[in-house]
Amino acid sequence: MHFLQLAACNLQLSTMIEIKNVSKSFGDIQILKGVSAVMETGKTNLIIGISGSGKTVLQKCMVGLFEVDEGEILFDGNNLPAMPEEERKQLRQQIGMLFQGSALFDSMTVERNVKFPLDMFTKWDHKKKIDRVNEVLERVNLKDTNKKFPAEVSGGMKKRVGIARAIVLNPKYLFCDEPNSGLDPQTSMVIDLLIKEITKEYNMTTVINSHDMNSVMEIGQTILYLYQGEKEWVGNNKEIIFSKNQKLNEFIFASEFLRDAKDMRMLEEKGIIDNDRNMEEVMKDPETHLLMGDNEKRESHPDRDDEK
Amino acid sequence: MKFFKLFGEYILLIKGMFTKPENFKMYWKELMHQCVEIGIGALGIVAIISVFMGAVSAVQTGYQLISPLVPKTTISQVVRDTVILEFAPTLVCIVLAGVIGSKIAGELGNMRVSEQIDALEIMGINTKSYLVMPKILAALITIPLLVIISMVLGIWGARFASSMSNIVSTDIFDKGLLENFIPKNVTFALAKSYTFAFIISSIPAFYGYNVKGGALEIGRASTTAVITSCILILFADYILAAILL
Ligand SMILES: Nc1ncnc2c1ncn2[C@@H]1O[C@H](COP(=O)(O)OP(=O)(O)O)[C@@H](O)[C@H]1O
Ligand SMILES: [Mg+2]
Numbered sequence: 001m002h003f004l005q006l007a008a009c010n011l012q013l014s015t016m017i018e019i020k021n022v023s024k025s026f027g028d029i030q031i032l033k034g035v036s037a038v039m040e041t042g043k044t045n046l047i048i049g050i051s052g053s054g055k056t057v058l059q060k061c062m063v064g065l066f067e068v069d070e071g072e073i074l075f076d077g078n079n080l081p082a083m084p085e086e087e088r089k090q091l092r093q094q095i096g097m098l099f100q101g102s103a104l105f106d107s108m109t110v111e112r113n114v115k116f117p118l119d120m121f122t123k124w125d126h127k128k129k130i131d132r133v134n135e136v137l138e139r140v141n142l143k144d145t146n147k148k149f150p151a152e153v154s155g156g157m158k159k160r161v162g163i164a165r166a167i168v169l170n171p172k173y174l175f176c177d178e179p180n181s182g183l184d185p186q187t188s189m190v191i192d193l194l195i196k197e198i199t200k201e202y203n204m205t206t207v208i209n210s211h212d213m214n215s216v217m218e219i220g221q222t223i224l225y226l227y228q229g230e231k232e233w234v235g236n237n238k239e240i241i242f243s244k245n246q247k248l249n250e251f252i253f254a255s256e257f258l259r260d261a262k263d264m265r266m267l268e269e270k271g272i273i274d275n276d277r278n279m280e281e282v283m284k285d286p287e288t289h290l291l292m293g294d295n296e297k298r299e300s301h302p303d304r305d306d307e308k
Numbered sequence: 309m310k311f312f313k314l315f316g317e318y319i320l321l322i323k324g325m326f327t328k329p330e331n332f333k334m335y336w337k338e339l340m341h342q343c344v345e346i347g348i349g350a351l352g353i354v355a356i357i358s359v360f361m362g363a364v365s366a367v368q369t370g371y372q373l374i375s376p377l378v379p380k381t382t383i384s385q386v387v388r389d390t391v392i393l394e395f396a397p398t399l400v401c402i403v404l405a406g407v408i409g410s411k412i413a414g415e416l417g418n419m420r421v422s423e424q425i426d427a428l429e430i431m432g433i434n435t436k437s438y439l440v441m442p443k444i445l446a447a448l449i450t451i452p453l454l455v456i457i458s459m460v461l462g463i464w465g466a467r468f469a470s471s472m473s474n475i476v477s478t479d480i481f482d483k484g485l486l487e488n489f490i491p492k493n494v495t496f497a498l499a500k501s502y503t504f505a506f507i508i509s510s511i512p513a514f515y516g517y518n519v520k521g522g523a524l525e526i527g528r529a530s531t532t533a534v535i536t537s538c539i540l541i542l543f544a545d546y547i548l549a550a551i552l553l
Contacts, residue, residue, distance in 0.1 A: 065426050089330075092432035103423035117431050120331050165427075175430075 016041045017062065017173065017205050022071035024054075024061055031057045032229045034071070041205045044196050044219040048210055049226035050251060055209040056100070058226065059175055062207065063095055064088055075173065093121055096166030096204075098176040102158040104150040104165070110137075111146040114165045121169060136164040140194060156187040160194070167198060174199065174206040180215060188212065192219050213252060216240065225251065318514050324436035325444075339442040346443070346509075347450030350407050351457075354400055358458040361395050362387065362465030370475035380476045381484030384466070388485055389493060391462040397497045398545050400458045401504035404451060405537040409512040412443055413533040416516030417526035425517070440513045447509035448502060455501040459494075496552050503548065504541050511537045 017039040024032040031054045039045040047055045060066045062073050064080050073080045075091060083091065104113050111133055118129045137143070140160040145153055150161070159179060166174060179195060180188030196219045199206040210216060216223065220237035225248050233248045241252060241262065253259040267273045273282050282288055329335040369386045416439060419425045428435045463485070470476045476484075512533035519529045 060426075063430055065429060085327075089432040089434070092430055095430055097427065097430045099423040099427060101422055103427040105424055105427075106418075106422070120334055120431065120433060 016076070017207065018072075018074040019058075019062065020072040020074070022058065022061055022073065023069045024057055024066060025069055030229065032061065032068075035224075035226070035229070035231045036071075037224045037231065037234060038222075039205050039207050040222055042200055042203045043221040044199050044206045044208055045222045045224070046208050046210055046216060046220045047224045047226060048216055048220075048251070049232075050211060053226045054229040055211075055226055056177055057229075059177055059207060059209055063092070063097060063175055093169060094172045096169070096171035096174045098159065098162040098166050098174070098179055100177040100181055102150070102155075102162040104158060104161055106150050108149075109146065110142070110148050110150070110153065110161050113150070113161055114168055117165065117169050132168060133164075136168050137161075139167075139198070140164045155182050156191065159183070159191050163191075163195065163198070167202065167204075170202065172204060174202075174204045176206065176208045178209050178211070180210070180212055185214060189214060189218065195219065196221075213258075216252075227251075317518065318510075321436060321440065321514050321517060322510065324434070325441040327434050327437050329437065330433055335438065335442065338438065339445055342442045342446035343450055345411070346408055346446045347454065349411070350404055350450075350454060353403065353407055354454050354458050355461055357400060357403055358396065358461035359465035359468075361399060362391055362462035362467075363469035365390055365395065365462075366466035366469045366475060367473060370470065370473075379484075380480050381487055383470065383476055384481040384484030385487055387466040388463055388489070391466065392459050392493050392497050396458040396462055397455050397500040397504065398541065400455055401451070401501065401508060401541055402538055404454070404504075405508045405541060406534050408447065408451075408508055409534045409537050410530040411512075412509060413512035413516035413530040414526060416440075416513055417519040417529050420517060420519045421522060421526060436517075440510075440517060443513055444506065444509045447505040451505035451508065452498055452501040455497065459497070496548075499552065500545065500548055503544050507537050507540045507544065511540065 018037075019039075020036050022032055022035045023030065035058060037045075047058060049055055057066060061068045062080075064073075068081050071081070075094075078087075078091065080088065080091065104110075105116065108116065111130075114133045114137060115129055118124060118132060122129070124132075134146075137146070140163050142157060142160050142164065145157060145161075150158060153161070163176075163179075174195070176195060179191050183191065192215045195206060195208065198204070208215070208219070217237050217240075220240065222236055223234065223240060224231060225233040225245075227247050233243060233245045235243065240248070243249065253262055264273065267282065267288060270287070272285055272288055366383065366387050369383050373383055373386075416425075419439070425435050425439070428438065467478060467481050470481050471478045512530070515529040515533035515536070516526075519525050
């Protein structure tokens with residue numbers, strides 16, 4: 001029994017991505033400064049940060065599109081930067097990636113886009129390939145688009161096709177660079193949830209770049225916050241809004257409105273705001289000032305973590 | 309300094325092409341596709357240019373050779389040799405550098421900018437060999453054929469123009485064509501067209517493959533690619549003439 005548990009534990013440990021001390025410069029400018037993190041299997045692992053903080057560069061380093069200057073990127077314990085080209089190609093067949101602009105091959109129909117990895121890497125017959133293509137297209141809720149060209153479908157559909165193409169070979173790792181950039185909030189959410197579901201279903205290690213707070217709250221099972229190329233904070237969506245990290249708070253509560261909303265919610269939870277009192281009374285309450293002014297106080301109630 | 313950096317990157321691109329294909333059938337399909345794109349795509353313009361360039365050279369040679377001491381058959385000999393040696397390979401390839409070069413640079417540039425090249429790399433495909441090599445091979449296969457077609461059409465154009473504008477009759481023209489024919493000239497022309505085909509395909513592929521930035525850069529890369537290939541063609545033309553003739 002013990003042994004089994006240990007084995008299971010080992011399995012869990014080995015099927016994940018671990019990055020250690022990754023640094024990357026372009027010319028004289030250092031973009032990534034010693035970033036370390038662990039991306040867990042079966043979960044959606046988010047990399048968040050403002051535009052230009054180095055999310056894309058980190059993700060491209062992880063898959064080997066950029067060479068790291070320093071550091072290790074361990075896929076199941078295998079260090080990608082140290083791999084010879086042949087081995088890298090092998091590993092890459094287990095990686096699916098959804099690009100920011102979808103990166104569909106625009107000379108091919110949706111069907112051929114999704115079929116392309118199968119054409120390249122399997123010896124299946126035509127029917128088996130088409131069946132698989134239809135299976136994944138159905139999985140991402142796309143029907144009747146098989147014969148359309150990428151230019152003829154909407155942004156949200158392109159993302160779905162991109163996801164379908166990324167998962168068609170049953171990859172162990174899925175990378176998504178801002179899967180909901182350029183989409184309306186509703187479609188974004190649908191795409192986010194789709195990625196989360198597929199991740200669980202296929203038991204993949206999924207890494208997602210995002211700067212969208214909706215996604216962070218919805219699918220941030222683990223979160224790495226990058227600030228100017230440095231790891232500033234790690235945690236998950238249950239912890240993130242209660243963090244007292246100044247730079248993280250600037251990112252999360254970018255608008256005045258959200259900051260106020262956060263304070264309101266906290267006051268409500270503490271029972272300071274309720275239906276019997278009007279705002280004036282609340283503002284006069286010494287405890288309001290105590291709570292809003294003092295960050296230490298907020299953190300002293302760990303039980304709140306579970307309420308989200 | 310910048311030249312050496314570019315040259316080094318260019319050599320790396322060419323060297324990177326030679327790897328084992330992930331799937332031979334897909335590479336073959338891509339090669340056939342490129343042959344159609346490059347060869348058939350440029351056939352029309354090559355035909356038009358060749359006929360007119362032959363016609364013009366016949367008229368001009370006829371205009372310059374008015375001495376009664378020179379036999380009329382010389383006109384077709386001169387036309388034949390200039391078309392085979394210079395016009396068909398060099399002029400056609402300069403035009404093809406524009407037509408095919410901008411197409412290759414544009415296609416690869418677009419794929420780079422829209423991350424399609426990255427998407428292929430992520431799948432574990434060597435994009436240097438999958439995207440660049442079929443284009444170069446297709447150029448090496450089709451451009452010499454286009455040059456041969458151009459030779460034939462150029463001479464036909466000259467023959468047609470000569471009889472139309474009463475410079476020489478077709479009988480005399482045909483007689484002249486067969487006089488003093490040096491087969492080595494055709495070999496030389498083919499050697500030129502292989503060289504030019506490599507330049508026309510590899511230089512734009514290099515510039516397109518390495519585009520950085522956005523749509524604007526694609527246009528810039530195409531222009532640079534076409535200009536560079538044209539200059540290299542003229543340069544190679546001179547070198548080959550100096551060595552082989
Ligand atoms: N290929 C490149 N060459 C030089 N600088 C780059 C390159 N790619 C990204 N950068 C720089 O790296 C920084 C981080 O970019 P990026 O990772 O794209 O940010 P984001 O977090 O928005 O994805 C930016 O300042 C960008 O200018
Ligand atoms: Mg980005």
